[in-house]
Amino acid sequence: MKVYLSQDAAAKALGSEAVAAALNEALGDTPVTRVGSRGMVWLEPLLEIDRGQGREAWGPVAPGDIPAILAGDIPSLGLTEEIPFLAKQTRLTFQRCGVIDPLDLAQYEAHGGLAGLRRALGLSGEQMIDEMKASGLRGRGGAGFPTGIKWDTVRMAHADQKYIVCNADEGDSGTFADRMIMEGDPFCLIEGMAIAGLCTGATQGYVYTRSEYPDAVAVMRRAIELAREAGVLGGDVLGSGRAFDMEVRVGAGAYVCGEETSLLNSLEGKRGVVRAKPPLPALEGFLSRPTVVNNVISLATVPVIFEKGAAHYADFGLGRSRGTIPVQIAGNVKHGGLFETAFGMSLGELVEEIGGGTASGRPVKAVQIGGPLGAYFGREKFDTPFGYEEFDGQGGLIGHAGVVVFDDSADMLGMARFAMEFCAVESCGKCTPCRIGAVRGVETLDRIKAGDGAAVEVLTDLCEVMKDGSLCALGGFTPYPVLSALEAFPEEFGQVKEAAE
Amino acid sequence: MTSQPSIARDLPQVAEAEIRPLIDRHLSAEGPLLPMLHEIQAAFGFVPANAVPLLAEALNLTRAEVTGVISFYHDFRKAPAGRHVLKICRAEACQSMGAEALTARMLSLLGLEDHGTTADSRVTVEAVYCLGLCACAPAAMLDGQLIGRASVEGLEKALEGAA
Ligand SMILES: Cc1cc2nc3c(=O)[nH]c(=O)nc-3n(C[C@H](O)[C@H](O)[C@H](O)COP(=O)(O)O)c2cc1C
Ligand code: SF4
Ligand code: FES
Numbered sequence: 001m002k003v004y005l006s007q008d009a010a011a012k013a014l015g016s017e018a019v020a021a022a023l024n025e026a027l028g029d030t031p032v033t034r035v036g037s038r039g040m041v042w043l044e045p046l047l048e049i050d051r052g053q054g055r056e057a058w059g060p061v062a063p064g065d066i067p068a069i070l071a072g073d074i075p076s077l078g079l080t081e082e083i084p085f086l087a088k089q090t091r092l093t094f095q096r097c098g099v100i101d102p103l104d105l106a107q108y109e110a111h112g113g114l115a116g117l118r119r120a121l122g123l124s125g126e127q128m129i130d131e132m133k134a135s136g137l138r139g140r141g142g143a144g145f146p147t148g149i150k151w152d153t154v155r156m157a158h159a160d161q162k163y164i165v166c167n168a169d170e171g172d173s174g175t176f177a178d179r180m181i182m183e184g185d186p187f188c189l190i191e192g193m194a195i196a197g198l199c200t201g202a203t204q205g206y207v208y209t210r211s212e213y214p215d216a217v218a219v220m221r222r223a224i225e226l227a228r229e230a231g232v233l234g235g236d237v238l239g240s241g242r243a244f245d246m247e248v249r250v251g252a253g254a255y256v257c258g259e260e261t262s263l264l265n266s267l268e269g270k271r272g273v274v275r276a277k278p279p280l281p282a283l284e285g286f287l288s289r290p291t292v293v294n295n296v297i298s299l300a301t302v303p304v305i306f307e308k309g310a311a312h313y314a315d316f317g318l319g320r321s322r323g324t325i326p327v328q329i330a331g332n333v334k335h336g337g338l339f340e341t342a343f344g345m346s347l348g349e350l351v352e353e354i355g356g357g358t359a360s361g362r363p364v365k366a367v368q369i370g371g372p373l374g375a376y377f378g379r380e381k382f383d384t385p386f387g388y389e390e391f392d393g394q395g396g397l398i399g400h401a402g403v404v405v406f407d408d409s410a411d412m413l414g415m416a417r418f419a420m421e422f423c424a425v426e427s428c429g430k431c432t433p434c435r436i437g438a439v440r441g442v443e444t445l446d447r448i449k450a451g452d453g454a455a456v457e458v459l460t461d462l463c464e465v466m467k468d469g470s471l472c473a474l475g476g477f478t479p480y481p482v483l484s485a486l487e488a489f490p491e492e493f494g495q496v497k498e499a500a501e
Numbered sequence: 502m503t504s505q506p507s508i509a510r511d512l513p514q515v516a517e518a519e520i521r522p523l524i525d526r527h528l529s530a531e532g533p534l535l536p537m538l539h540e541i542q543a544a545f546g547f548v549p550a551n552a553v554p555l556l557a558e559a560l561n562l563t564r565a566e567v568t569g570v571i572s573f574y575h576d577f578r579k580a581p582a583g584r585h586v587l588k589i590c591r592a593e594a595c596q597s598m599g600a601e602a603l604t605a606r607m608l609s610l611l612g613l614e615d616h617g618t619t620a621d622s623r624v625t626v627e628a629v630y631c632l633g634l635c636a637c638a639p640a641a642m643l644d645g646q647l648i649g650r651a652s653v654e655g656l657e658k659a660l661e662g663a664a
Contacts, residue, residue, distance in 0.1 A: 013649030269534030336636030
C-alpha cells in the first residue's frame with residue numbers, strides 16, 4: 001500500500017498537517033509520501049492510496065476520517081486521474097505536479113525528468129533556439145513575448161557573464177501556478193533554467209520569488225542543493241563540462257517588483273523602481289549584463305518541449321497561442337484550482353463547467369482575468385476562447401492566466417475603486433499619471449458613488465492619461481479593470497445602460 | 502556609534518556586534534542588500550535604525566540610499582510588530598469571498614480602527630495582497646501559519662491557539 005498526501009501550501013492552509021499526523025499515527029511504519037498538489041484545491045487536503053490498482057483519491061480529508069478511510073468505510077472518489085477535473089486536462093508543464101515527491105530526483109527522472117536537459121546537451125545553442133521557436137512558447141508572465149526570440153538576443157550578446165532570472169514574483173490575485181510548480185516539481189524549474197543557461201551561455205541563475213511564499217522558498221532551496229549534489233547544477237552539468245548554478249532570492253512585499261526591470265533593480269539590492277526600456281534586459285539586465293527574465297511557467301515548460309519535441313508541444317493550441325496554459329480558477333468558485341489545458345477552451349466552459357459555477361451557489365456576475373491589471377468580463381464575453389489575441393480582441397488580457405470569479409453580490413464600483421487603490425499603494429512612484437493619477441482615481445470613484453454622474457467623464461479622461469503616460473503596465477493597465485467594469489455594469493456607476501444592439 | 506539622528510532615538514536598537522555577522526555573511530553575494538535586510542529582520546523582528554550605517558558602510562552606499570531601500574518595501578519594519586502578526590489577504594479573489602467583511606470584523610474584535618497593533622502589543626493586523634491561496638479564499642497568515650477559507654471563528658481560534 002502506498003499513501004500520498006499533498007503538502008502544497010493550499011493543502012496546509014486547509015489542514016493537511018493535522019491529517020498527516022493522524023495518518024502517521026494510524027499507519028505506523030508505512031511511510032506517507034508527501035507530494036505537491038494535483039491542483040484540485042476544493043478537494044484539499046487530498047489523500048491518495050494505491051493498493052496496487054492505481055491511486056484512489058479522498059478529499060477533502062479531515063483527521064477524524066483517517067481510521068474509516070483505512071478501514072474501507074469511506075468510499076473513494078475513484079482513481080485520481082479519472083476525476084473529471086483532472087481527466088479533462090492536458091498536463092504537460094504540470095505532468096509531475098502532485099504525482100511525485102518534489103524532492104526525490106530519482107522519481108523526477110523516472111517520470112521523464114532530465115530527458116530534456118540531456119537532449120539539450122547534445123544540441124548547439126542555435127539548434128536549441130530553433131526548438132524553442134518551433135514550440136511557439138510565449139512568455140507566461142503576462143506579456144506573451146516569444147521565449148525563443150528573447151533567448152536568442154541573450155545568446156547573441158557578447159559578455160563575460162550572462163544571467164537567467166526566473167520571475168517567480170507571482171503577485172496577481174487569482175494566480176498560484178508558479179507556487180505550485182516550485183512546491184510540487186521544483187526540479188522541473190531547475191531543469192528549464194539550466195537549459196536556458198546552456199542555450200544562451202549564462203552560467204548563473206536567480207529565482208526571485210515573494211516573501212509571501214515561504215514554502216516555495218524552502219522547497220526550491222532544498223531542491224537546488226540536491227540538484228547540485230547530484231551534478232545537475234554546478235561546474236559540470238551532467239558531466240558535460242559546462243557550468244550552471246542558481247540561487248533563490250526573496251522579495252519584500254512589493255507587487256511592482258514582478259515587473260522585470262523593477263525586479264532586476266530589487267535583485268541588485270535597490271528600490272524596486274521600474275527602468276526605462278531600452279536598454280532591454282536581454283542586453284543590459286542584472287548588473288547591466290545580458291539577462292533572460294522569464295516567468296516560472298515559461299521556464300518550467302522548457303523541459304517538456306525538449307523531452308517530447310517542439311512539434312508535440314506546438315500541436316496543442318489555437319492560432320498564435322501554442323501549447324497549453326495552466327488556468328487558475330479562483331475566487332468565488334465551486335471547483336477552484338489549476339486546470340492545464342490547450343489554448344482554445346472558452347472562458348464560459350472554464351468557469352461554469354470546469355469550475356462548476358460559484359461557491360456561493362449564486363449566479364456568476366463577472367470574472368477578472370489576468371490579475372489586478374486585467375479586465376472584468378461579464379457573462380456576455382464568456383464565449384471568448386482562451387488565447388492571447390482572442391482576449392486582446394475583447395479588450396482583455398490573459399496575463400498569468402488567473403481567473404477570479406465573482407457572484408452577483410459583487411460591487412463593481414467597489415472593485416474599480418480597489419484597482420485604483422491598489423495601483424496607488426503599489427506604484428513605484430516614477431511616473432505622475434500612475435502615482436498621482438491612481439489617487440485621483442480613488443477620489444473620483446468616491447464622487448461617482450456619492451451620485452456625481454459628471455465625474456464619470458473625469459474618470460475616463462484620467463484613465464486615458466494613465467494609459468498614455470505610464471512607463472509600465474501597473475499605471476498603464478490599471479484602467480482596464482476600471483473601464484471594463486464601467487462598460488459592463490454602467491448602472492452601478494450611475495449611468496444608463498445602453499440598449500444592447 | 503556616536504550620535505544617531507534624532508528621529509531614530511526612540512526606536513529600539515540592537516547591539517552592533519549582533520548585527521555585523523548577519524551583514525558579513527552575504528558580503529560576497531551579487532546584490533546583497535535584500536538578503537541582509539531579510540536576515541536582520543528575521544533575527545530581530547525589525548530592522549533596527551543602527552543597522553543602517555553598518556549596511557551603508559559595508560556596501561559603500563549612503564545612509565539615505567539604504568533607508569530608501571528599507572522604506573520602499575512593505576515587508577521591512579522599523580519597529581517591532583506585536584507578538585503575533587495576522588495578515589489578511591485583501592486582493593480580489595479573497596474579496597470575492599468576503600475578505601473585506603472578514604477584515605472589518607477581525608479589526609473590531611481586536612479593538613482596532615485600522616490595520617496596526619493592539620494596545621497590549623499582542624497582535625498586529627496587516628493587509629497582504631495575495632498569498633497564492635486564491636482557490637480557497639479568503640486567506641490569512643498567522644505568524645507564518647497559512648489559513649484557507651478563513652472565517653472570524655477560525656481566525657479567533659488560531660489566535661487563541663497562538664496565545
Ligand atoms: C506591474 C507588473 C507586475 C508583473 N508581475 C509579474 C510577475 O509577478 N511574474 C511574471 O512572470 N511577470 C510579471 N510581469 C511581467 C514581467 O514584466 C515580464 O514581462 C515577464 O517576467 C517576462 O517573462 P515571460 O516572457 O516568461 O512572461 C509583471 C509586469 C508588470 C508591469
Ligand atoms: S507606471 Fe507606475 S509602477 Fe510603472 S513605472 Fe510608472 S510609476 Fe512606476
Ligand atoms: S487573492 Fe487572496 S490569496 Fe490570492
